[in-house]
Amino acid sequence: MRKSLHNRGFLPGFGMTMGYTIIYLSLLVLIPLSVLFLKASTMSWEQFIGTIMDTRVLASIRVSIMTSFFAACLNAVFGVLVAWVLVRYQFAGKRIIDGIVDLPFALPTAVGGIALTSIYAENGWIGQYLAEWGIKVAYTPIGIWVALTFIGLPFVVRTVQPVLQDWDLQMEEAAATLGATRWNTFWRVVLPHLLPAIITGFALAFARALGEYGSVVFISGNMPLKTEIVPLLIMTKLEQFDYAGATAIATVMLVISFVMLLVINYLQWKINKFDAAR
Template sequence: MKGSKPRNVLPGFGLSMGFTIFYLSVIVLIPLSAVLFKTFELSWPEFWKTVTSARVLASYRVSFLTAFFAGLVNLVFGMLIAWVLVRYRFPGKKLIDSLVDLPFALPTAVAGIALTAIYAPNGWIGSYLAPLGIKVAYSPIGITIALIFIGLPFVVRTVQPVLQDLEKETEEAAVMLGSYRLRTFWKVILPELMPALVTGFAMAFARGIGEYGSVVFISGNMPLKTEITPLLIMTKLEQYDYAGATAIALVMLIVSFLMLLVINLLQWQMNRRTIAR
């Protein structure tokens, strides 16, 4: 009929949309709203005093900075690992490919204990670094290493499908037109990978901010130095200060949401530029 709205080939949008909203509400929105409502038990002066104390601000700095730098490291080396796994054939390739997912399967507490045993002053690697004055365990460096370990699969698994779908003919055409390899990578390949790289970075960064199990052992948990915000929230809960714990969690939630929003906007702009080309 002229002017009528086209119908989908597969019906059921209304029902599936209803299930989607219901599921997201139960799993995501209701728990997050509980954090907000629990925080309302505090007055504004109490809330501000809780979230701006020196110990809390120091934990924010440790959590966000270590997660950010770990994300940057994974951005570079995750792309390199994905490139090797997609573009080259070599013995043991499937084994290495499966090892990438090991941080997903390994309990985070086990990862934390293993990293601490390796990088402690008397550990396998830490014993060689200690005489050089390099302290890894019980320092922000150790926290960053732990976050690199748990965040690497996010970048690799996000970039891999894009590399697999990238046509090699485009690269060959650029080389035939006289473009150097570095210029081909910078002008042809990297723009195609940027949206996936930004997505992988955002996922690794978000995971790093809330990571607890793999960090709590290697950090040393020293207030004002290596104490992460998730541990501080757990400390508040153990002290039955539920309102204080939710207040700190709410600040982390807001800051994380804003940072992810900015990253998603950048990704959206890059996707638009890619489509326009």
């Protein structure tokens, strides 16, 4: 009897839970995305290509992808550093810093954008000193990068942190016993174990950055061909009642995001497979 209950678990059987899962995903994900593709299919191929190949659209796609990618890369590096400090060291105010990491989750993105703009503007607390060196952050692609880094950091930290907490320190002690330096131990022992989590955090931060609007719209300046991001361009199309054009741009970004996430998941699968074979 206990064995039967253990195998079945406390939730209903596979058929019922799978049915609820499909219905839930369909209502929240599959159906809305299908409607997006159906709306885009109402355009002729010439209209679709003409909308996507517009200079302003291509520039906004380039700005969104490049800034999101660089922000995710920066978070992948410093997110691991923050997670390492929170897990490996005990210090005063640790709980406060641990809570601050989640602040971008709770803080309205518009508030974050206003705060970053006031700080990094040429007359801001930090921007005034950067301006002396000829570095302008606000109303430039650098400002977009800063905003996307701000909202993406928690994804990497919260993905890597549990892996570090479950890590067996005896592995590092064994490496040190065999004569490995601290750098070699981290590079050859710890980092391969963390790499799947880092890639997952990178993918989450990158995907979140691609669709970010609130924190970027204030600090970017929204200059077409320079600092205009795709979400803002879609909103502009909607305000102009160009629903077909907005749908076409959204469809392209959806495809780009799906392909990139697919590639990242494939790399993660290959890394896990390689680690399992070692």
